[in-house]
Amino acid sequence: MSTDHDDVRDLLAAWACGALTPADERTVPAHLAECESCAAEAERLRETVRLLDGAPRPPLGNSAAGNPDGVLALALRARPAAPRVAAHAAPYAAAVAGLQALLGELDGPGPWGTPVVHDWDVHATVAHLIAADEPLARRLGLAARVPESRIAEGAGWEEAWTERTADVIAYEQGRTPEETVAAWTAQAGALLATPEARDPERAAHATTLMGVRLPIADHFVVRAFEAWIHTDDIGRALGFAVPPPLDPHLWQLVRLAVRILGLALGPTAPPILFTVTGAEPGTQWVLGSEDEPVQTELVLDPVDFCLLVGGRYAPDEVPRGAVGDDAAISDVLERAASLAWL
Structure with a gap:
């Protein structure tokens, strides 16, 4: 990998999540030691990931398997108690943490193939979330984590969205579930590290995504809505009860x-x-x-x-x-x- 400044900046979210390749694990820290701006951005991303990770979780043993209270406790412990983001982004931070808690307890390859919703299994549902978060991520200046799709010129947003979702799921199904989760986590962390996630004034600007014109703050709430819905989908498919959003977040939805x-x-x-x-x-x-x-x-x-x-x-x-x-x-x-x- 080149040690070029821009190349390293594209890898900072993956570094914060511990998802670098062995080669990049050698070159990124070396660049951070020399570049003050990248080091500051890397620390902001690492702090976001700490918030998403929440408190340490005990392993899901036999007593918790299939036990709604066990999954409830895991998800609640994973939620950031006081996320260092603005109020509009807090529901998304908590929803991401809740899904991380659930995915982190999957044991072996078997659960990833469980049918969830539409024609998606668990693996494809997480891949879908990469595609779902991507429009907001791209609008806020983040690079796509999946190769670009060839969308016909002049295609409406629904057609483009359907094509992009299918492409992202197909791409991620060629990778391991762990790689897909790392990509989704890194993108979520990068979204929560944007200035728009922390500054209500910047987030007040309206933009059109998925055919809906809303303030960026509301688009963060939409992302929280979808992350929670699909966490609930996965929980139902696997026989686990997933708690609803925290009350302040639920009422934002x-x-x-x-x-x-x-x-x-x-x-x-x-x-x-x-x-x-x-x-x-x-x-x-x-x-x-x-x-x-x-x-x-x-x-x-x-x-x-x-x-x-x-x-x-x-x-x-x-x-x-x-x-x-x-x-x-x-x-x-x-x-x-x-x-x-x-």
Whole structure:
């Protein structure tokens, strides 16, 4: 490997995660000893990885295997108690740590081939997360970790996204699960080390990713949403109960989902008083028209609402409390489910 400054900077996230090749393990430290800017960036990345790793975890023995409380404790211990990122990026840091806790306990090659969701096994699901995080990573100036795809010029974002996801999964399935996890962890660490993860002012700038224009801060919340959803997918596939996000993080997901749902319904839909249960202030919203009296109410649990928006509940199956116009209630539930891009 060349000791060129730019080449080494591309390897700093891998260095922070302990994922360098033997050759790079010799050259990167030598460059860090001579380059003050790279050394400072490397230390920031290493600190992020420490936060993601959380407290030391005991091995998953027979008493914890298949025990929801055992996995719950592991995931909670892996969450950073006080992440040194801004509030908008904290849910993503915690979600990454939770998935790391779960993946770190997989024993041998067998679990990696377990079917999870869509046509993905555990290995492919982690590969998918590399592709899912990539648009935000690229927008924030990070290099892709998988060879570029040949996307047809003029392709819409959905077509380009589908092609890129398939390419990333195919590439990663040619590598070991450990290499895929290292690549995903390094990319997550690099995202959390960006100035936008630490500075709310920088994160307030809006950008369009995956067909949705949101502030960068909200795109970090979307990344948290997806990381948690797929952690839950993997946990269910392997018979482990995965805890929901910490309450402050869960409500960040809820509030963003409600805002997007309100935009999807538009101002002419029949008005509905939408309540998400829990102690968080501001858990009621009027969705739809502001010019008509509210005669319909819908009540959902916050986790169930997130699973509905994440595509893990069918609209007619999600547990709910409802009174009023059945057609309007069905429309809200169907619109919520249609938001799933995970």
